[in-house]
Every structure is written in C-alpha cells, then in structure tokens.
Amino acid sequence: MTTPPRILYCNCTYAQVVPKEVKEAVLKKLCESGVAFDAVADLCEMSARLDPALKRLADGGAVKIAACYPRAVKWLFHAAKAPLPIEAAEILNMRVQSADEVANALFSAELQPNLPTGKATKPSAVELPKSEVAA
Amino acid sequence: MPLKEQTTLRVVLYEGDGAQPLEAGDRFTTMTTLLEKGFAVTRVSDKGRVAPADRTSLLVLGRFNDGRAPLGEDASGLVNLRFQDITDFDSNRIAEAVETLRAETNAAKHGDWKPWFPVIDYDRCTNCMQCLSFCLFGVYGVDEQQRIQVQNNDNCKTNCPACSRVCPEAAIMFPKYKAGPINGDVVSDADLQREKMKIDISALLGGDVYAMLRERSEKAKSRFSKERDADKALQERQKCLVKLASAGDIPPEVLMSLPSPEEIARRAEEAKAKAQTVLAAQQRGASTA
Numbered sequence: 001m002t003t004p005p006r007i008l009y010c011n012c013t014y015a016q017v018v019p020k021e022v023k024e025a026v027l028k029k030l031c032e033s034g035v036a037f038d039a040v041a042d043l044c045e046m047s048a049r050l051d052p053a054l055k056r057l058a059d060g061g062a063v064k065i066a067a068c069y070p071r072a073v074k075w076l077f078h079a080a081k082a083p084l085p086i087e088a089a090e091i092l093n094m095r096v097q098s099a100d101e102v103a104n105a106l107f108s109a110e111l112q113p114n115l116p117t118g119k120a121t122k123p124s125a126v127e128l129p130k131s132e133v134a135a
Numbered sequence: 136m137p138l139k140e141q142t143t144l145r146v147v148l149y150e151g152d153g154a155q156p157l158e159a160g161d162r163f164t165t166m167t168t169l170l171e172k173g174f175a176v177t178r179v180s181d182k183g184r185v186a187p188a189d190r191t192s193l194l195v196l197g198r199f200n201d202g203r204a205p206l207g208e209d210a211s212g213l214v215n216l217r218f219q220d221i222t223d224f225d226s227n228r229i230a231e232a233v234e235t236l237r238a239e240t241n242a243a244k245h246g247d248w249k250p251w252f253p254v255i256d257y258d259r260c261t262n263c264m265q266c267l268s269f270c271l272f273g274v275y276g277v278d279e280q281q282r283i284q285v286q287n288n289d290n291c292k293t294n295c296p297a298c299s300r301v302c303p304e305a306a307i308m309f310p311k312y313k314a315g316p317i318n319g320d321v322v323s324d325a326d327l328q329r330e331k332m333k334i335d336i337s338a339l340l341g342g343d344v345y346a347m348l349r350e351r352s353e354k355a356k357s358r359f360s361k362e363r364d365a366d367k368a369l370q371e372r373q374k375c376l377v378k379l380a381s382a383g384d385i386p387p388e389v390l391m392s393l394p395s396p397e398e399i400a401r402r403a404e405e406a407k408a409k410a411q412t413v414l415a416a417q418q419r420g421a422s423t424a
Contacts, residue, residue: 007183072308
C-alpha cells in the first residue's frame with residue numbers, strides 16, 4: 001500500500017497576493033475534513049530565516065503544497081537548503097486556481113508532481129563539469 | 136538578532152486519544168488566528184501524515200480530558216515539549232497562551248519584517264553577476280564555488296523588484312510581487328524580450344541607473360555652485376528618481392531613501408568591482424581547467 005502524500009498549506013500571511021477568499025476557503029475545507037495537515041504562516045518568511053522546519057516539511061516524502069507558483073515554491077525551499085523532492089511534490093497555486101480546484105487536488109490520492117525541472121538556460125561555467133569547461 | 140539565528144515554535148493541535156475534537160468552525164478560527172500571528176500549526180488526526188518532529192520547541196494544544204494537560208517530555212531531550220489545555224478557550228485566548236510560550240522559549244517573533252527578498256531560479260540563472268553589480272545594498276554575494284547567491288536578504292528594500300529587472304534571464308523572483316514572471320509565474324519569450332527592453336531603457340537613461348544618478352548629481356552640483364539653489368538640486372534629483380521609478384517599478388519611498396549621490400557612486404563602484412572579481416575568477420577557472 002502506498003502512503004498518501006502529506007498536505008502543507010501556506011497562509012501567505014505577510015502579503016495580500018493570494019486572494020483572501022481562496023485561501024480561507026481552502027483552509028476551511030481542510031479544517032472540515034478529517035485529514036491531518038501542516039499549516040505555515042508564510043513560506044517566504046520561513047525561507048528568509050532558513051527555518052529548519054522547511055527541511056522537515058521537505059524531507060517527509062510525497063507532499064502536496066497549497067501555496068503559489070511552483071517555480072517560486074521550488075526555489076524558496078532550495079534557498080533554505082531544504083530542496084523539495086522533484087518527483088514527489090505537487091504545488092497547488094492559490095493565486096490562480098479556485099478553492100475547489102485546490103481542495104480537490106489536495107484530497108485526491110493521486111499525486112501529480114509539477115515542479116519545474118531542468119536547466120532552462122545555458123549552464124554557467126560554475127555549473128559545468130571541469131572537463132566540459134576546458135572543451 | 137539576525138533573522139537566521141532565531142528558533143521557531145511549532146504548534147500542534149491535538150485531537151486524538153485523551154482529548155476532545157474541536158468543532159470544525161472552532162478549528163478553522165483557531166488555525167486562522169494562529170497563522171495570522173505567524174505561527175506554524177500542525178493538525179494531527181488518525182487520517183493522514185504530518186511532517187516529523189525536529190529540534191524546535193513544540194507546543195501541544197488540546198481539549199484534554201478533565202481539562203488537564205498531560206505532563207510529558209521528549210525522551211531524547213532534543214525537543215522542548217509543552218502541553219496546554221484549551222478547554223473553554225476562545226481563539227484569542229489560545230493565541231495569547233501561544234504567544235506567552237513563544238516569549239518564554241525565546242522563539243522567533245513573527246511579523247516584524249515583511250518577507251521581501253529575491254529568490255534565484257538556478258534553472259535560469261547564468262551567473263552573469265548583473266544583479267551583484269546592480270544592487271547597492273549588498274543583498275547578493277557568491278558561495279565558495281563563485282556562484283551567485285542571496286546572502287543578506289534582510290538588506291533588501293521592501294517592494295523594490297529592481298534587480299529582477301536587470302536580470303537578462305528573468306531568473307530573479309520576488310514571490311510576493313504582483314505580476315509574472317517576477318512573482319514566479321512561467322517565463323515566456325515575450326517576458327524575456329520585455330526584460331531586455333528594460334535594460335535598454337536604463338542604458339538610454341545613461342549607461343546604467345547609478346551612472347545616471349551620478350551624472351545628475353554632477354550637474355546638480357555644478358548648478359548648485361553657481362546658483363546656490365538647494366531646492367533646485369533636490370527637484371532635479373527627484374525628477375530623475377521619478378523616471379527611475381517608472382522604468383524599474385521601484386517604489387518612490389525606496390528611491391527617496393537612497394543615500395547621497397556620492398555614497399551611491401561609492402557603493403556602485405564597490406558592487407561592480409565585486410562582480411568583476413568574481414567574473415575574472417570564473418574566467419581563470421575556465422581557462423585553467
């Protein structure tokens with residue numbers, strides 16, 4: 001039997017960029033459900049403080065995160081030296097998705113990993129193996 | 136205390152054996168109140184998993200049987216564990232109890248700083264050092280591998296996304312910014328063209344924005360010496376700053392709080408020299424490999 005993904009909810013407390021009605025509706029649905037979940041006030045603030053809690057949140061296996069853009073979430077965790085598992089993290093974007101869409105995805109047993117992967121630009125000198133730099 | 140040295144307090148809403156579950160409405164109000172005050176809250180139940188414990192302080196809240204919080208401690212001694220009965224507590228009283236414990240454990244106080252800082256997308260970053268040479272406030276630095284990184288995020292000027300505008304690859308995000316791709320939205324080809332255009336604008340304004348400030352400062356000084364008109368010099372600087380504000384979406388209050396033009400010139404030279412040193416080291420590394 002596979003273990004269901006964990007749920008992490010970000011309240012984006014310190015900015016008004018996530019529509020209030022969406023984040024409230026998502027939290028309400030989480031509270032009405034019987035599921036266990038982690039909720040944080042603001043992933044940005046935790047990343048800025050290199051909060052060790054991000055490591056515990058990233059390390060615990062498959063996870064669904066209700067927050068904002070996947071690209072931002074990926075690099076916020078990376079900045080705090082707590083990279084998310086690329087193949088085991090699904091980000092739901094409360095800035096653009098509806099509360100129903102986000103909640104349905106959170107409660108679905110299926111995980112749809114969607115973190116951006118792969119270098120989008122030419123690798124810099126520091127990213128290339130030394131043999132390739134010489135060539 | 137610097138942001139990065141502060142510990143955090145994790146709050147657990149316990150509704151398992153030995154405690155009464157909260158009504159859904161009470162649970163929502165309690166969660167919202169604590170999150171709005173900056174706390175991280177874990178709701179545990181027999182359905183689903185949560186993140187494991189770590190070495191942070193842990194406060195377990197519950198409507199415990201007989202209104203008495205259990206006594207307990209972490210056997211390993213690594214976690215500072217406390218219990219608090221919240222029977223008959225409303226959300227405000229719960230928040231007060233949590234805040235009291237936060238203060239007692241010397242855990243981080245939240246909300247003192249709006250988390251506004253650049254986040255680098257290393258899938259896009261080419262390590263060109265434009266951000267390092269642009270930022271006057273020492274936000275950027277490099278790691279041991281000479282790779283660009285955000286080193287002093289609390290030096291960043293709230294609501295100012297200017298460095299993301301000079302990044303040729305749109306690799307710098309401010310997740311709390313209003314629009315894409317700076318907010319983390321997917322970067323399109325059109326976005327890259329727009330970003331390049333913004334650099335061109337700054338070039339048109341005088342090579343780079345700081346060069347423009349310096350030039351304006353020189354002009355203002357020369358006029359000042361002839362006319363002794365401090366107000367005019369200030370007006371000139373303000374006019375220049377308004378142009379900058381619209382080109383880079385820099386909040387006027389950030390621009391108006393910039394140091395003197397002389398100090399800006401000094402810091403700009405310093406940042407540029409730092410970037411050049413890193414780029415030279417990169418080139419040396421490439422040629423000796």
